[in-house]
Amino acid sequence: AQGSVTASPSQYDGEYDCPVTVGTPGVTLPLDFDTGSSDLWVFSSELPASERSGHAYYTSSSSSTSKLDSGETWDISYGDGSGAEGNIYIDKVTIGGITVTSQAVEAAESVSSEFVSDTSNDGLVGFAFDSINTASPNHVQTWFGNAEAQLASPVFTANLKKGKAGNYNFGYIDSSEYTGSITYATINSANGFWEFSASGYAVGSGAFSSQSIDVIADTGTTLIYLPAAIVKAYYAKVSGSSNSASAGGYIFPCSATLPSLTIGIGSYKAVVPGTFLNYAPNTGSTCFGGLQSNAGIGLSILGDVFLKSQFVVFNQGVPKIGFAPG
Numbered sequence: 172a173q174g175s176v177t178a179s180p181s182q183y184d185g186e187y188d189c190p191v192t193v194g195t196p197g198v199t200l201p202l203d204f205d206t207g208s209s210d211l212w213v214f215s216s217e218l219p220a221s222e223r224s225g226h227a228y229y230t231s232s233s234s235s236t237s238k239l240d241s242g243e244t245w246d247i248s249y250g251d252g253s254g255a256e257g258n259i260y261i262d263k264v265t266i267g268g269i270t271v272t273s274q275a276v277e278a279a280e281s282v283s284s285e286f287v288s289d290t291s292n293d294g295l296v297g298f299a300f301d302s303i304n305t306a307s308p309n310h311v312q313t314w315f316g317n318a319e320a321q322l323a324s325p326v327f328t329a330n331l332k333k334g335k336a337g338n339y340n341f342g343y344i345d346s347s348e349y350t351g352s353i354t355y356a357t358i359n360s361a362n363g364f365w366e367f368s369a370s371g372y373a374v375g376s377g378a379f380s381s382q383s384i385d386v387i388a389d390t391g392t393t394l395i396y397l398p399a400a401i402v403k404a405y406y407a408k409v410s411g412s413s414n415s416a417s418a419g420g421y422i423f424p425c426s427a428t429l430p431s432l433t434i435g436i437g438s439y440k441a442v443v444p445g446t447f448l449n450y451a452p453n454t455g456s457t458c459f460g461g462l463q464s465n466a467g468i469g470l471s472i473l474g475d476v477f478l479k480s481q482f483v484v485f486n487q488g489v490p491k492i493g494f495a496p497g
């Protein structure tokens with residue numbers, strides 16, 4: 172089997188949500204696909220009504236194929252401090268025409284305020300490695316982990332776009348979605364992430380600095396977070412920029428012309444256009460950067476601002492990750 176699903180950006184490309192059908196009869200929910208976590212969870216009828224407002228949700232008792240995964244609970248926290256928790260049902264989950272008949276569906280009994288107010292999604296699908304799934308006392312498998320048996324190849328691809336719909340494909344690589352050739356990096360999955368070493372960076376037309384940068388590819392993170400020294404070197408080329416405590420990061424005049432950012436993957440030079448690095452308006456005539464410091468995060472993240480400039484192959488078989496111009 173192979174499948175494809177549309178990925179729709181929320182405002183400012185804050186996240187990319189995809190339709191996922193759960194249960195029988197199916198309820199279709201927009202879920203945030205997140206290669207930085209490994210829980211599939213949904214808003215559910217078990218939430219207080221106040222926390223469900225503005226959201227669609229899964230009602231296990233209305234699904235003829237739902238079965239309680241007795242004794243199992245989940246409790247997840249995300250990088251921004253948001254989180255959710257609840258219990259678990261086994262039910263059918265279809266994405267892009269591919270059905271997993273016995274998927275662990277983590278039903279939310281409580282969600283943090285960030286999720287209540289983010290009405291773009293009704294939950295998340297984690298595409299990282301099973302080791303960081305939060306189900307307890309036993310891990311449950313990711314949807315992709317369960318779907319792999321149906322796929323010709325243990326791969327999914329991300330073809331995210333700036334300001335318009337893109338897609339995720341499962342089980343195949345569509346050569347019409349990229350140009351040139353795909354360059355792969357070996358993945359170290361010891362921490363449960365799609366983690367690899369980038370080979371360096373360049374700012375605009377400046378010299379490429381060869382250095383190993385430990386990064387994760389995370390579709391659930393909006394921006395790019397790199398070591399402070401690299402970020403400082405980037406904004407040194409943006410007149411009027413400053414690292415603003417009140418804004419929570421680097422800002423600059425919205426009229427600024429931003430240089431591109433090149434990230435090395437092996438010998439491949441992945442270029443993020445300067446326009447992608449003006450993320451969104453801040454206050455007044457200042458704008459907020461798509462590249463920010465990883466200080467306090469503990470690792471560097473290639474989030475959507477980077478990923479939407481590339482075609483990305485996530486190969487869980489090896490594991491390895493591949494990049495080509497999108």
Ligand SMILES: Cc1ccc(-c2noc([C@H]3C[C@@H](O)CN3)n2)cc1F
Pocket residue numbers: 186203205206207208248249250251253285286289292295389390391392
């Ligand atoms: C309201 C809301 C908050 C956070 C997230 C979120 N999803 O993925 C991630 C990153 C950070 C890391 O934890 C794993 N990937 N963050 C999504 C939301 F809809």
